[in-house]
Amino acid sequence: MNKPLLTRRAVLALAASLLLAGPATADDWPRFRGENGQGIATGPAPPLTWSDSENLAWKLDLPGAGASSPIVLGERVFVTCYSGYGVPGEEGSMDALVRHLVCADRATGKELWRQSVPADGAEDSYEGFITEHGYASNTPVADESGVYVQHGKSGVYAYSLGGEPMWHVAVGKQSGPEGWGTAASLQLYKDSLIVNAADEGRAILALDPANGEERWRFEDPALEKAYNTPVIATTDAGEEELVVVCVGKTLGIDPDKGEQKWSVANEFSNNISPMAIAVEDKLFVTGGYRGSGMMLRPGGHGDASDTHTVWRTRELSYVATPVLLPGGRLFWVDTKGMLVVIDAETGERLVRDRLDLGGGHPVYASPVLAGDRIYVASRHDGVLVFNTAEEPELIAQNSFESDDSQVNATVAIADGQIFLRSDAALYCVGDRN
Secondary structure, rough: OEEOOOOOOHHHHHHHHHHOOOOOOOEEEEOOOOOOOOHHHHHHHOOOOOOOOOEEEEEHHHEEEEOOOOOOOOOOOEEEEEEEEOOOOOOOOOHHOOEEEEEEEEEOOOOOEEEEOOOOOOOOOOOOOHHHHOOOOOOOOEOOOEEEEEHHHHHHEOOOOOOOOOEEEOOOOEEEEEOOOOOOOOOOOEEEEEEEEHHHHOOEEEEEOOOOOOOEOOOOOOOOOOOOOEEEEEOOOOOOEEEEEEOOOEEEEEOOOOOOOEEEEEOOOOOEEOOOOOEEOOOEEEOOOOOOOEEEOOOOOOOOOHHHHHEEEEOOOOOOOEEEEEOOOOEEEOOOEEEEEEEEOOOEEEEEEEOOOOOOOOOOOOOOOEEOEEEEEEEOOOEEEEEEEOOEEEEEHHHHHHHHOOOOOOOOEEEOOEEEEEEEEEEEEEOOO
16 A cells, blocks of 8 residues: 655655756666666766776765665766665664665765665565675666655655655565565656566556556566566567566566566576566567576567567576677676677677686676776676677776775766765766866
8 A cells, every 4th residue: 555655845845856857868877777778878988997096076985785776867866775684794683674765966976865764574584695685676766756766575665856755655575485585676657657576576566656556566476586677668560568577488568557468488497687678679588597598579469489589599697687789789797707798680699708707696787888888897896897899808997995895786877977886885987077
Protein backbone atom coordinates (compact mmCIF):
# COMPACT_ATOMS: atom_id res chain seq x y z
CA MET A 1 0.00 0.00 0.00
CA ASN A 2 1.31 3.46 -0.84
CA LYS A 3 1.91 5.94 1.96
CA PRO A 4 1.63 9.58 0.76
CA LEU A 5 4.16 11.70 2.60
CA LEU A 6 3.75 15.01 0.78
CA THR A 7 3.22 17.79 3.32
CA ARG A 8 2.49 21.45 2.50
CA ARG A 9 6.17 22.22 3.01
CA ALA A 10 7.05 19.38 0.62
CA VAL A 11 4.65 20.78 -2.00
CA LEU A 12 6.45 24.13 -1.88
CA ALA A 13 9.86 22.43 -2.10
CA LEU A 14 8.67 20.34 -5.03
CA ALA A 15 7.42 23.42 -6.88
CA ALA A 16 10.77 25.13 -6.36
CA SER A 17 12.68 22.08 -7.54
CA LEU A 18 10.59 21.94 -10.73
CA LEU A 19 11.63 25.47 -11.58
CA LEU A 20 15.29 24.69 -10.97
CA ALA A 21 15.60 21.34 -12.66
CA GLY A 22 13.97 21.39 -16.08
CA PRO A 23 13.86 18.27 -18.27
CA ALA A 24 16.80 15.88 -18.49
CA THR A 25 19.32 16.81 -21.19
CA ALA A 26 22.52 15.40 -22.68
CA ASP A 27 24.27 17.11 -19.77
CA ASP A 28 22.48 14.75 -17.37
CA TRP A 29 22.81 11.08 -16.44
CA PRO A 30 19.45 10.52 -14.72
CA ARG A 31 19.36 6.72 -14.38
CA PHE A 32 21.53 3.60 -14.45
CA ARG A 33 23.67 3.65 -17.61
CA GLY A 34 22.42 7.05 -18.72
CA GLU A 35 19.40 8.60 -20.38
CA ASN A 36 18.33 5.54 -22.39
CA GLY A 37 20.10 2.84 -20.38
CA GLN A 38 22.60 2.13 -23.16
CA GLY A 39 25.75 3.26 -21.33
CA ILE A 40 26.72 5.80 -24.01
CA ALA A 41 27.66 9.37 -23.05
CA THR A 42 27.36 12.37 -25.34
CA GLY A 43 28.87 15.83 -25.08
CA PRO A 44 32.48 16.84 -24.36
CA ALA A 45 35.13 14.20 -23.84
CA PRO A 46 35.85 13.41 -20.18
CA PRO A 47 39.43 13.25 -18.86
CA LEU A 48 41.66 10.36 -19.85
CA THR A 49 43.65 10.38 -16.61
CA TRP A 50 43.10 11.47 -13.03
CA SER A 51 44.36 10.98 -9.48
CA ASP A 52 44.16 12.64 -6.06
CA SER A 53 46.07 15.58 -7.54
CA GLU A 54 44.98 15.56 -11.20
CA ASN A 55 41.56 16.36 -12.72
CA LEU A 56 39.76 15.83 -9.42
CA ALA A 57 37.02 18.46 -9.19
CA TRP A 58 35.77 17.34 -5.78
CA LYS A 59 35.34 14.46 -3.35
CA LEU A 60 32.50 13.85 -0.92
CA ASP A 61 32.87 11.34 1.92
CA LEU A 62 29.79 9.13 2.07
CA PRO A 63 27.94 7.89 5.17
CA GLY A 64 28.24 4.28 4.05
CA ALA A 65 29.06 1.72 1.38
CA GLY A 66 27.17 0.85 -1.79
CA ALA A 67 27.24 -0.73 -5.24
CA SER A 68 24.68 1.61 -6.83
CA SER A 69 25.78 4.14 -9.43
CA PRO A 70 25.54 7.90 -9.06
CA ILE A 71 23.04 9.78 -11.21
CA VAL A 72 23.10 13.41 -12.36
CA LEU A 73 20.22 15.81 -12.97
CA GLY A 74 20.82 19.51 -13.45
CA GLU A 75 22.94 20.82 -10.60
CA ARG A 76 22.42 17.78 -8.40
CA VAL A 77 24.16 14.41 -8.03
CA PHE A 78 22.38 11.57 -6.21
CA VAL A 79 23.79 8.35 -4.79
CA THR A 80 22.61 5.71 -2.32
CA CYS A 81 24.57 3.90 0.37
CA TYR A 82 24.03 1.93 3.57
CA SER A 83 25.52 1.82 7.06
CA GLY A 84 25.20 0.02 10.38
CA TYR A 85 25.39 -3.56 9.11
CA GLY A 86 27.18 -5.44 6.37
CA VAL A 87 29.76 -2.74 5.68
CA PRO A 88 33.07 -4.40 4.69
CA GLY A 89 35.49 -4.39 7.60
CA GLU A 90 32.92 -3.28 10.16
CA GLU A 91 30.76 -5.16 12.61
CA GLY A 92 27.08 -4.47 13.05
CA SER A 93 23.63 -5.97 13.41
CA MET A 94 20.61 -6.10 11.12
CA ASP A 95 18.73 -3.89 13.60
CA ALA A 96 21.23 -1.10 12.88
CA LEU A 97 21.00 -1.28 9.05
CA VAL A 98 20.12 2.09 7.51
CA ARG A 99 19.94 3.11 3.86
CA HIS A 100 20.76 6.64 2.74
CA LEU A 101 20.00 8.77 -0.30
CA VAL A 102 22.56 11.56 -0.59
CA CYS A 103 22.15 14.64 -2.78
CA ALA A 104 25.30 16.61 -3.61
CA ASP A 105 25.85 19.92 -5.34
CA ARG A 106 27.27 19.18 -8.79
CA ALA A 107 29.53 22.21 -8.86
CA THR A 108 31.15 21.86 -5.43
CA GLY A 109 30.43 18.35 -4.10
CA LYS A 110 28.83 19.80 -0.98
CA GLU A 111 26.13 17.61 0.52
CA LEU A 112 22.81 19.40 0.03
CA TRP A 113 20.58 16.93 1.84
CA ARG A 114 20.32 13.33 3.00
CA GLN A 115 17.35 11.06 3.60
CA SER A 116 17.92 7.93 5.72
CA VAL A 117 15.59 4.94 6.03
CA PRO A 118 15.95 2.16 8.64
CA ALA A 119 15.86 -1.21 6.92
CA ASP A 120 12.93 -3.55 7.18
CA GLY A 121 13.66 -6.54 9.42
CA ALA A 122 12.99 -8.90 6.51
CA GLU A 123 16.25 -8.04 4.73
CA ASP A 124 18.59 -10.90 3.80
CA SER A 125 21.42 -11.66 6.21
CA TYR A 126 24.92 -10.50 5.34
CA GLU A 127 26.31 -13.83 4.22
CA GLY A 128 27.00 -15.65 0.99
CA PHE A 129 26.90 -13.60 -2.21
CA ILE A 130 25.15 -10.59 -0.71
CA THR A 131 28.55 -9.76 0.77
CA GLU A 132 29.70 -9.05 -2.80
CA HIS A 133 27.44 -6.01 -3.14
CA GLY A 134 25.64 -5.21 0.11
CA TYR A 135 22.37 -3.34 0.68
CA ALA A 136 22.53 -0.36 -1.69
CA SER A 137 22.79 -1.82 -5.20
CA ASN A 138 19.72 -0.27 -6.86
CA THR A 139 20.57 2.91 -8.78
CA PRO A 140 17.92 5.64 -8.36
CA VAL A 141 16.24 7.56 -11.18
CA ALA A 142 15.34 11.25 -11.32
CA ASP A 143 13.46 13.75 -13.44
CA GLU A 144 12.11 17.26 -12.91
CA SER A 145 9.34 15.85 -10.66
CA GLY A 146 11.57 14.10 -8.14
CA VAL A 147 14.06 11.36 -7.34
CA TYR A 148 13.00 7.75 -6.81
CA VAL A 149 14.91 5.02 -5.01
CA GLN A 150 14.35 1.34 -4.30
CA HIS A 151 15.51 0.22 -0.86
CA GLY A 152 15.04 -3.55 -1.17
CA LYS A 153 12.35 -5.01 1.06
CA SER A 154 11.85 -1.61 2.67
CA GLY A 155 10.22 -0.52 -0.59
CA VAL A 156 10.32 2.35 -3.07
CA TYR A 157 10.66 5.93 -1.86
CA ALA A 158 10.05 9.21 -3.69
CA TYR A 159 11.50 12.59 -2.78
CA SER A 160 11.31 16.05 -4.25
CA LEU A 161 14.55 17.34 -5.71
CA GLY A 162 14.76 19.49 -2.63
CA GLY A 163 14.78 16.41 -0.40
CA GLU A 164 11.20 16.37 0.92
CA PRO A 165 9.53 12.94 1.24
CA MET A 166 6.63 12.44 -1.21
CA TRP A 167 5.54 8.81 -0.85
CA HIS A 168 6.60 5.28 0.04
CA VAL A 169 5.38 1.95 -1.38
CA ALA A 170 6.21 -1.56 -0.16
CA VAL A 171 6.87 -3.94 -3.08
CA GLY A 172 7.33 -7.29 -1.33
CA LYS A 173 9.17 -9.13 1.44
CA GLN A 174 10.23 -12.32 -0.34
CA SER A 175 13.80 -13.55 -0.86
CA GLY A 176 15.47 -15.69 -3.45
CA PRO A 177 16.64 -19.13 -2.30
CA GLU A 178 20.25 -17.92 -2.02
CA GLY A 179 19.40 -14.69 -0.15
CA TRP A 180 21.39 -12.50 -2.55
CA GLY A 181 19.35 -9.37 -1.99
CA THR A 182 18.16 -6.98 -4.68
CA ALA A 183 20.00 -5.14 -7.44
CA ALA A 184 17.75 -3.99 -10.32
CA SER A 185 17.44 -0.25 -10.91
CA LEU A 186 14.41 1.94 -11.46
CA GLN A 187 13.42 3.66 -14.70
CA LEU A 188 10.79 6.14 -15.83
CA TYR A 189 8.65 5.37 -18.88
CA LYS A 190 6.06 7.88 -20.09
CA ASP A 191 3.98 8.56 -16.96
CA SER A 192 5.07 5.47 -15.02
CA LEU A 193 7.89 4.43 -12.70
CA ILE A 194 8.99 0.89 -13.61
CA VAL A 195 10.08 -1.25 -10.66
CA ASN A 196 11.71 -4.67 -10.90
CA ALA A 197 10.53 -6.25 -7.66
CA ALA A 198 11.55 -9.73 -8.83
CA ASP A 199 13.47 -10.56 -5.67
CA GLU A 200 10.94 -9.03 -3.28
CA GLY A 201 7.69 -10.01 -5.00
CA ARG A 202 8.35 -12.00 -8.23
CA ALA A 203 6.80 -9.05 -10.04
CA ILE A 204 7.42 -6.07 -12.29
CA LEU A 205 5.38 -3.01 -11.28
CA ALA A 206 4.40 0.28 -12.87
CA LEU A 207 3.75 3.01 -10.29
CA ASP A 208 2.39 6.53 -10.64
CA PRO A 209 5.41 8.78 -9.94
CA ALA A 210 3.14 11.43 -8.45
CA ASN A 211 1.72 9.33 -5.62
CA GLY A 212 3.05 5.75 -5.84
CA GLU A 213 -0.28 4.23 -6.85
CA GLU A 214 0.03 0.97 -8.75
CA ARG A 215 -0.84 1.22 -12.45
CA TRP A 216 -0.18 -2.44 -13.26
CA ARG A 217 1.58 -5.52 -11.93
CA PHE A 218 3.10 -8.37 -13.95
CA GLU A 219 3.84 -11.56 -11.99
CA ASP A 220 5.74 -14.66 -13.07
CA PRO A 221 7.65 -17.24 -10.95
CA ALA A 222 10.44 -17.08 -13.56
CA LEU A 223 11.31 -13.59 -12.29
CA GLU A 224 12.82 -15.11 -9.12
CA LYS A 225 16.44 -14.59 -10.24
CA ALA A 226 15.92 -11.75 -12.72
CA TYR A 227 18.23 -9.18 -11.14
CA ASN A 228 18.56 -7.14 -14.34
CA THR A 229 16.98 -3.74 -14.98
CA PRO A 230 14.20 -4.04 -17.60
CA VAL A 231 14.67 -2.06 -20.82
CA ILE A 232 12.36 -0.50 -23.39
CA ALA A 233 12.82 -2.07 -26.83
CA THR A 234 11.38 -0.80 -30.11
CA THR A 235 10.13 -3.27 -32.71
CA ASP A 236 10.64 -2.86 -36.44
CA ALA A 237 7.01 -1.68 -36.51
CA GLY A 238 7.82 1.12 -34.06
CA GLU A 239 6.03 -0.40 -31.06
CA GLU A 240 7.63 -0.25 -27.61
CA GLU A 241 8.02 -3.25 -25.31
CA LEU A 242 9.43 -3.75 -21.83
CA VAL A 243 12.02 -6.54 -21.86
CA VAL A 244 13.32 -8.44 -18.84
CA VAL A 245 15.70 -11.42 -18.95
CA CYS A 246 14.92 -14.42 -16.74
CA VAL A 247 16.46 -17.84 -16.19
CA GLY A 248 15.15 -19.93 -19.07
CA LYS A 249 13.38 -17.20 -21.03
CA THR A 250 13.36 -13.55 -22.02
CA LEU A 251 10.02 -11.78 -21.68
CA GLY A 252 8.43 -8.99 -23.71
CA ILE A 253 5.77 -7.05 -21.78
CA ASP A 254 3.38 -4.30 -22.86
CA PRO A 255 4.78 -1.29 -20.91
CA ASP A 256 1.40 0.46 -20.86
CA LYS A 257 -0.72 -2.49 -19.64
CA GLY A 258 1.69 -4.93 -17.99
CA GLU A 259 0.59 -7.84 -20.16
CA GLN A 260 3.03 -10.40 -21.57
CA LYS A 261 3.35 -10.27 -25.36
CA TRP A 262 6.03 -12.89 -26.03
CA SER A 263 8.81 -15.05 -24.65
CA VAL A 264 12.02 -16.38 -26.19
CA ALA A 265 13.73 -19.40 -24.58
CA ASN A 266 17.33 -19.07 -23.40
CA GLU A 267 19.89 -21.37 -21.81
CA PHE A 268 20.86 -19.02 -18.99
CA SER A 269 21.27 -20.49 -15.53
CA ASN A 270 21.54 -19.49 -11.89
CA ASN A 271 20.78 -15.73 -12.03
CA ILE A 272 20.60 -12.91 -14.56
CA SER A 273 22.27 -9.56 -13.89
CA PRO A 274 23.04 -7.91 -17.29
CA MET A 275 20.39 -5.74 -18.94
CA ALA A 276 19.31 -6.44 -22.50
CA ILE A 277 21.08 -4.20 -25.02
CA ALA A 278 19.31 -2.64 -27.98
CA VAL A 279 21.08 -3.14 -31.31
CA GLU A 280 18.86 -1.24 -33.78
CA ASP A 281 15.63 -3.28 -33.83
CA LYS A 282 17.20 -6.28 -32.10
CA LEU A 283 18.25 -7.18 -28.56
CA PHE A 284 21.42 -8.79 -27.22
CA VAL A 285 20.77 -10.73 -24.02
CA THR A 286 23.27 -12.58 -21.85
CA GLY A 287 23.74 -13.80 -18.29
CA GLY A 288 23.90 -16.75 -15.97
CA TYR A 289 26.82 -18.30 -14.16
CA ARG A 290 27.12 -20.88 -16.92
CA GLY A 291 25.05 -19.06 -19.48
CA SER A 292 25.62 -17.75 -22.97
CA GLY A 293 24.57 -14.88 -25.18
CA MET A 294 21.99 -14.49 -27.92
CA MET A 295 20.50 -11.95 -30.29
CA LEU A 296 16.74 -11.82 -30.63
CA ARG A 297 14.12 -9.61 -32.23
CA PRO A 298 11.33 -8.08 -30.15
CA GLY A 299 7.81 -7.91 -31.55
CA GLY A 300 6.88 -11.56 -31.25
CA HIS A 301 3.69 -13.22 -30.06
CA GLY A 302 3.44 -16.12 -27.63
CA ASP A 303 6.45 -18.42 -27.73
CA ALA A 304 8.66 -16.64 -30.28
CA SER A 305 11.76 -18.78 -29.73
CA ASP A 306 11.83 -20.16 -33.28
CA THR A 307 10.74 -17.04 -35.10
CA HIS A 308 12.63 -14.31 -33.22
CA THR A 309 16.00 -15.84 -32.30
CA VAL A 310 18.70 -14.36 -34.58
CA TRP A 311 21.85 -16.10 -33.30
CA ARG A 312 23.43 -17.65 -30.22
CA THR A 313 26.98 -17.51 -28.88
CA ARG A 314 28.89 -19.26 -26.11
CA GLU A 315 30.27 -15.89 -24.97
CA LEU A 316 28.56 -14.51 -21.88
CA SER A 317 28.71 -11.75 -19.32
CA TYR A 318 27.80 -12.81 -15.80
CA VAL A 319 27.33 -9.39 -14.15
CA ALA A 320 28.32 -6.46 -16.39
CA THR A 321 25.97 -5.15 -19.08
CA PRO A 322 27.84 -4.88 -22.40
CA VAL A 323 28.04 -1.65 -24.41
CA LEU A 324 27.58 -1.32 -28.17
CA LEU A 325 30.66 0.17 -29.87
CA PRO A 326 30.90 1.87 -33.28
CA GLY A 327 31.00 -0.66 -36.07
CA GLY A 328 28.45 -2.94 -34.43
CA ARG A 329 30.62 -4.56 -31.76
CA LEU A 330 29.58 -5.55 -28.24
CA PHE A 331 32.20 -4.95 -25.52
CA TRP A 332 32.42 -5.98 -21.87
CA VAL A 333 34.87 -7.07 -19.18
CA ASP A 334 33.68 -10.18 -17.38
CA THR A 335 34.00 -11.15 -13.73
CA LYS A 336 37.16 -13.14 -14.47
CA GLY A 337 38.93 -10.07 -15.85
CA MET A 338 38.56 -11.05 -19.50
CA LEU A 339 38.05 -8.32 -22.11
CA VAL A 340 35.47 -9.63 -24.61
CA VAL A 341 34.35 -8.18 -27.96
CA ILE A 342 31.87 -9.90 -30.27
CA ASP A 343 30.35 -9.01 -33.63
CA ALA A 344 26.77 -7.86 -33.07
CA GLU A 345 25.77 -8.96 -36.55
CA THR A 346 26.90 -12.58 -36.26
CA GLY A 347 27.83 -13.28 -32.63
CA GLU A 348 31.38 -14.14 -33.68
CA ARG A 349 34.05 -13.63 -31.03
CA LEU A 350 36.46 -10.90 -32.12
CA VAL A 351 38.56 -10.41 -28.98
CA ARG A 352 39.04 -12.32 -25.73
CA ASP A 353 42.05 -11.10 -23.74
CA ARG A 354 42.94 -11.51 -20.08
CA LEU A 355 43.61 -8.26 -18.23
CA ASP A 356 46.21 -7.91 -15.49
CA LEU A 357 43.84 -7.44 -12.57
CA GLY A 358 43.54 -8.77 -9.03
CA GLY A 359 42.13 -12.20 -8.25
CA GLY A 360 38.59 -13.23 -7.43
CA HIS A 361 35.96 -11.27 -9.33
CA PRO A 362 37.90 -8.13 -10.35
CA VAL A 363 35.09 -6.37 -12.28
CA TYR A 364 31.37 -6.03 -11.59
CA ALA A 365 30.73 -2.62 -13.16
CA SER A 366 29.39 -2.14 -16.68
CA PRO A 367 31.40 -0.30 -19.37
CA VAL A 368 30.47 3.23 -20.46
CA LEU A 369 31.32 4.60 -23.91
CA ALA A 370 32.28 8.29 -24.21
CA GLY A 371 33.53 9.35 -27.63
CA ASP A 372 36.37 7.04 -28.62
CA ARG A 373 37.01 5.78 -25.08
CA ILE A 374 35.46 3.09 -22.89
CA TYR A 375 35.49 3.49 -19.10
CA VAL A 376 35.24 0.41 -16.85
CA ALA A 377 35.49 0.61 -13.07
CA SER A 378 37.30 -2.34 -11.51
CA ARG A 379 36.74 -3.36 -7.92
CA HIS A 380 40.29 -2.83 -6.61
CA ASP A 381 42.47 -1.69 -9.53
CA GLY A 382 40.99 1.68 -10.45
CA VAL A 383 39.03 2.72 -13.52
CA LEU A 384 40.26 1.15 -16.75
CA VAL A 385 40.14 3.26 -19.93
CA PHE A 386 40.21 1.55 -23.34
CA ASN A 387 40.23 2.88 -26.87
CA THR A 388 37.68 1.68 -29.41
CA ALA A 389 40.14 0.10 -31.86
CA GLU A 390 39.29 -3.22 -33.52
CA GLU A 391 41.22 -4.81 -30.67
CA PRO A 392 40.61 -2.33 -27.81
CA GLU A 393 43.75 -1.39 -25.89
CA LEU A 394 44.08 -0.31 -22.28
CA ILE A 395 45.26 3.32 -22.56
CA ALA A 396 44.92 4.48 -18.94
CA GLN A 397 44.28 3.11 -15.46
CA ASN A 398 43.24 5.62 -12.82
CA SER A 399 42.80 5.36 -9.08
CA PHE A 400 42.87 7.45 -5.94
CA GLU A 401 45.73 6.42 -3.67
CA SER A 402 43.89 7.91 -0.70
CA ASP A 403 40.97 5.48 -1.14
CA ASP A 404 41.52 1.72 -1.03
CA SER A 405 37.86 0.81 -0.55
CA GLN A 406 35.95 -1.41 -2.95
CA VAL A 407 34.31 -0.13 -6.17
CA ASN A 408 31.36 -2.03 -7.62
CA ALA A 409 29.49 0.85 -9.26
CA THR A 410 29.32 1.79 -12.93
CA VAL A 411 30.56 5.31 -13.64
CA ALA A 412 28.24 8.12 -14.75
CA ILE A 413 29.46 10.53 -17.43
CA ALA A 414 27.72 13.84 -18.12
CA ASP A 415 28.93 17.00 -19.89
CA GLY A 416 32.56 15.89 -19.86
CA GLN A 417 32.56 14.98 -16.17
CA ILE A 418 32.94 11.52 -14.66
CA PHE A 419 31.06 10.71 -11.46
CA LEU A 420 32.21 7.62 -9.63
CA ARG A 421 31.69 6.18 -6.22
CA SER A 422 33.55 3.77 -3.98
CA ASP A 423 32.43 2.29 -0.69
CA ALA A 424 33.92 5.40 0.94
CA ALA A 425 33.36 8.43 -1.26
CA LEU A 426 31.69 10.07 -4.26
CA TYR A 427 34.01 11.74 -6.78
CA CYS A 428 33.69 14.20 -9.65
CA VAL A 429 36.48 14.03 -12.24
CA GLY A 430 36.87 16.88 -14.70
CA ASP A 431 35.80 20.49 -15.02
CA ARG A 432 32.55 21.84 -16.45
CA ASN A 433 34.23 25.04 -17.70
